[in-house]
Amino acid sequence: MDLERSLDPEPGPGPDPAPDPEPEPFTHADYAARMAAAAQSAAGAGLAGLLIAPGPDLAHLTGYRPADTERLTLLVLAAGREPVLVVPALEAPDAAEAPGAPALTLRAWTDGKDPYGTTAPLLDRGGRFGVSDNTWALHLLGLQRELPATSYAPLTEVLPMLRAVKDRRELERLAAAAAAADAAYARILEVPFAGRRETDIAADLAALLREHGHSQVDFTVVGSGPNGANPHHEAGGRTIVHGDMVVLDFGGLKHGYGSDISRTVHVGEPGVEEQRVHDIVREAQRAASAAVRPGIACQDVDRAARAVITEFGYGDRFIHRTGHGIGVTTHEPPYMVEGEEQPLVPGMCFSVEPGIYLPGRFGVRIEDIVTVTEDGGRSLNDAPRELAVVG
Structure with a gap:
């Protein structure tokens, strides 16, 4: 695979969305x-x-x-x-x-x-x-x-699929939650990173999610430098410095339905290896999202992401499943993992979040929420996926 030719430029973040109306209530x-x-x-x-x-x-x-x-x-x-x-x-x-x-x-x-x-x-x-x-x-x-x-x-x-297939109004709520997470990400790119603690950035993310309509914040992972190699690192007191890769993974509930997004940013211009690892993860995330369609097994989404990362020699550094369902909670069935043969059905919603983790150095993860449509899949997140440079 020619990695450079497979990656197309993406548009930058647009303006913050206008406040969305209250969703049609369930009866x-x-x-x-x-x-x-x-x-x-x-x-x-x-x-x-x-x-x-x-x-x-x-x-x-x-x-x-x-x-x-x-x-x-x-x-x-x-x-x-x-x-x-x-x-x-x-x-x-x-x-x-x-x-x-x-x-x-x-x-x-x-x-x-x-x-x-x-x-x-x-x-x-x-x-x-x-x-x-x-x-x-x-x-x-x-x-x-x-x-x-x-x-x-x-x-x-x-009954693992009890809540897995969403109806129209559930999908509208999930789309609104994803749009709010996108807006929070666009805003976090505007704040200073260098010289601040991970907990400071986490607090900013939580505040931005609430500002964009979340009633509940479930997690704000901020993994800077070597901490990014721990996929579920709790934001701590480490001071972020120039040259750090920083994994951001955050989400919660809006209108009772979940958001969950991951992006990786770099403080200052990235090095060649950092950019290349990010590009590989980005291509794996794209390949897995493109594989989504009705009838394929959940494990096929995982396989699509893992094949890319393995091809470039980092297979043993992708250490978690590719995705999980989302709905009234941020983690639920189905799971995109080897051995899960449940076929995809229109209305299912789940994360697609491959990653590469280099212990003691840095990590990269990119995550969107994807829903299965009648003829493929659609990402509910539109935030840019390229490696953003922050100050």
Whole structure:
């Protein structure tokens, strides 16, 4: 492969986007349809039902986002039955205001009473249930004591695609979150890097995400110099100096849906090797994004990126999967990794983020969120991907 000929120039950043309008809200009918589809999927997988604790699955299915406490909150779904949300009595008024509440029945339990005894009559004795991955062990063990013949399996194992395929309004929210992340990146290029700490740049990124409409900032990775060789380096007290490569990886939630973008910048003009490594990663990211189309396996996206990096001799320095799904949380199935044979389906959204990491020296990562279309793939991020020079 001729690396130089394969890379085309890209436009620079444009002006900050105008504030986007509030998205069209989901209705209780939307949540009812999601719950019904999930229950049918569970039956198709041979499950007696689904048990959904507070977290991304509950938010997706009902619009309810309670605090995750030691008190049991659990959505019980089973084909042919009305959905039931078991809630602490003191939280029942909030649950009744959730967007999906009209489509389900609330069953409250009071402090001092047994929440597992309240839940047990809703479950088939001896049934096998899919359980949301973040369910507290305290609650699962409580149900097992109450119903010892039941068995449980994590949703990632039995229904990994539960939230993977997004509808039109979900895609609009993800596109708005990606545009906000693009705008934050354009603005961070304007701030000084040299002489400031990684934590200073991380704080700037968090503030910019919020300025552009994010209600939640999940991560702001700033890996300068040798710290960039650690893919998930926590921004620390290292002072950024002239000559550093700096990996930026940041994202969070806007309108309840995730953003996640990575770009690598250089403080001052880069050296020949730094530019070349960045160009290789950029070509790998482009090749993987171009491979996206309905019907191919998730692992084929990973293979497309890895083939480029391996061809140029850095295969052992690409040390993580190529991508992960994104939706109501910034990491969810599907995963773009060797061994994942799940075929791509229109509406799936995931990151494409190859990298090269040279221990003790520097790292490079470039990441966009890509959605599968009817005839290929589309990047939701438009931020320039060339190696930007900062001061």
